[in-house]
Amino acid sequence: MTESTRNSPLHPVHEAAGASFTDFGGWSMPLKYGSELAEHKAVRESAGIFDLSHMGEVRVSGPESRAMLDHALSSSISVLKPGRAKYALCLTDAGTVLDDLIVYRTDSGAEGEDQEFLVVPNAGNISAVVTALTQRASGWDVEVHDESSTTALVAVQGPQSEAILARLMPASAQELAELKxxxxVTLTVPTAAGDVQAVVARTGYTGEDGFELFLPASSTAEAGDRGSAVWSAVVKAAEEAGIALTPCGLASRDSLRLEAGMPLYGNELDTAHQPHASGVSFAVPASKEGDFVGKAALVGKDEVEDVLVGLKGEGRRAARHGYAVLDADGAVIGEVTSGAPSPTLGHPVAMxxxxxxxxxxxxxxxxDLRGRGEPFTVVPLPFYTRAR
Structure with missing residues (x-):
C-alpha cells in the first residue's frame, strides 16, 4: 500500500471481519475474508455481500443532460426511462475505451423537472471520467458533480439476495420482487442507527441475480456510518431469515465476473483497443443517430482483425493475463486478457x-504457460449463465 491509497468508508467493518486487503484502483479494498473459493461458491449458491464503495458516482443534471450524455457516451442515453439503467462506454476521440460505465436515470420524468443521471465509472478511472464529462458538458445546460467520496455502495449478490432484502425491508418486498x-428504485433501509435512504438497483457484476445499494451522504464520514449501518442490517436480516450470507472480496468478484464473461477495465478494456476488439460492440448501437465522441474513428471498424473470445482449458493449468495464445504451428495469434480456474465449471477458463x-x-x-503450450478450445461467452 502507498500513502496515497484510499480506504473505503467501510474499512473498519472489513478490518473487524479479518479481511486481507489489496490495492485496487488506488483503493485499499478487501481481497478476501477467508477462502476466495468459498466466497465464490456462496454467491453462486446462496448470497454474498460486497463493499463497492471504491466505484465512482458522478451526478449529471440539468435540462440538456440526455442530449449531452448522448454526445459524451456511446449508448443512446436519451431513450433511457426513469428508474432504468444502461451499460455505456466513454470513448476517446480515437474510439478506444476510456472506461465502461453504468448510467442510471434518477429523475422522475415529471414535466418541467430537470433530467438527472447517476454515472458509475470504475475506481481507477473516476478522475478521467469526471474530466471527460466536464469537458464534454461545455456549451450544454448541464452540471457535473463528482459524488464518489460521499457515497457508500453495498452489493448483495446471489440467488437468495432478494429474500434477504425482503426480510430487511418487508414494506418494500413487492417493489423488490417487481424490480427488473x-x-x-429509492427505498428506505431500516438499520439499528436509523433509517437510511438508498437507491436500490438490480444490477451487479457476478452473473447472478443481485442488488446494489447506493447510499449518498453529505460527507465521507457520514457515508461510512450509513454504509456500515446498512452492511450490518443486511447481515442481521440474513441471519434472521436463516440464509447463508458471506462477506466477499475482490478475488471472488473477479472469478465470478470472469465466469459470466464480463469485461474488466485494464484487462479486456483499455485505451489501446476499440469496442469491436473488446467484446463490447453492443454498447455502440449502429442505430444511434447523431454524433458522439469517438464515432468518427469507429466508422468501418466492425470487422477488426482481433476479437475477444472465450477459451476453455482442456487440462488443469490456468491461463493468466498477458500470456500468449498460439496456433497449432506455435505462432502467436493473440493474448489472454483474463484467466483463472472456474470454481463453478471445474476447468480453467480465459478470455x-x-x-x-x-x-x-x-x-x-x-x-504459452511459461514456455509450455497448454491446450485450450475457443468457446462462446459467457462461460456461465445462471438459471432463470
Whole structure:
C-alpha cells in the first residue's frame, strides 16, 4: 500500500471481519475474508455481500443532460426511462475505451423537472471520467458533480439476495420482487442507527441475480456510518431469515465476473483497443443517430482483425493475463486478457483477444504457460449463465 491509497468508508467493518486487503484502483479494498473459493461458491449458491464503495458516482443534471450524455457516451442515453439503467462506454476521440460505465436515470420524468443521471465509472478511472464529462458538458445546460467520496455502495449478490432484502425491508418486498434487471428504485433501509435512504438497483457484476445499494451522504464520514449501518442490517436480516450470507472480496468478484464473461477495465478494456476488439460492440448501437465522441474513428471498424473470445482449458493449468495464445504451428495469434480456474465449471477458463481467423467456435489453440503450450478450445461467452 502507498500513502496515497484510499480506504473505503467501510474499512473498519472489513478490518473487524479479518479481511486481507489489496490495492485496487488506488483503493485499499478487501481481497478476501477467508477462502476466495468459498466466497465464490456462496454467491453462486446462496448470497454474498460486497463493499463497492471504491466505484465512482458522478451526478449529471440539468435540462440538456440526455442530449449531452448522448454526445459524451456511446449508448443512446436519451431513450433511457426513469428508474432504468444502461451499460455505456466513454470513448476517446480515437474510439478506444476510456472506461465502461453504468448510467442510471434518477429523475422522475415529471414535466418541467430537470433530467438527472447517476454515472458509475470504475475506481481507477473516476478522475478521467469526471474530466471527460466536464469537458464534454461545455456549451450544454448541464452540471457535473463528482459524488464518489460521499457515497457508500453495498452489493448483495446471489440467488437468495432478494429474500434477504425482503426480510430487511418487508414494506418494500413487492417493489423488490417487481424490480427488473437494470431497474432501480429509492427505498428506505431500516438499520439499528436509523433509517437510511438508498437507491436500490438490480444490477451487479457476478452473473447472478443481485442488488446494489447506493447510499449518498453529505460527507465521507457520514457515508461510512450509513454504509456500515446498512452492511450490518443486511447481515442481521440474513441471519434472521436463516440464509447463508458471506462477506466477499475482490478475488471472488473477479472469478465470478470472469465466469459470466464480463469485461474488466485494464484487462479486456483499455485505451489501446476499440469496442469491436473488446467484446463490447453492443454498447455502440449502429442505430444511434447523431454524433458522439469517438464515432468518427469507429466508422468501418466492425470487422477488426482481433476479437475477444472465450477459451476453455482442456487440462488443469490456468491461463493468466498477458500470456500468449498460439496456433497449432506455435505462432502467436493473440493474448489472454483474463484467466483463472472456474470454481463453478471445474476447468480453467480465459478470455483472450486473438486474430479473427482463429476465433471460430471449436478452434483448438494453445496458451504459452511459461514456455509450455497448454491446450485450450475457443468457446462462446459467457462461460456461465445462471438459471432463470
Amino acid at each position: 434487471h437494470y431497474g432501480h 483472450a483477444r486473438i486474430r479473427r481467423e482463429h476465433a471460430a467456435e471449436g478452434t483448438s489453440v494453445q496458451v
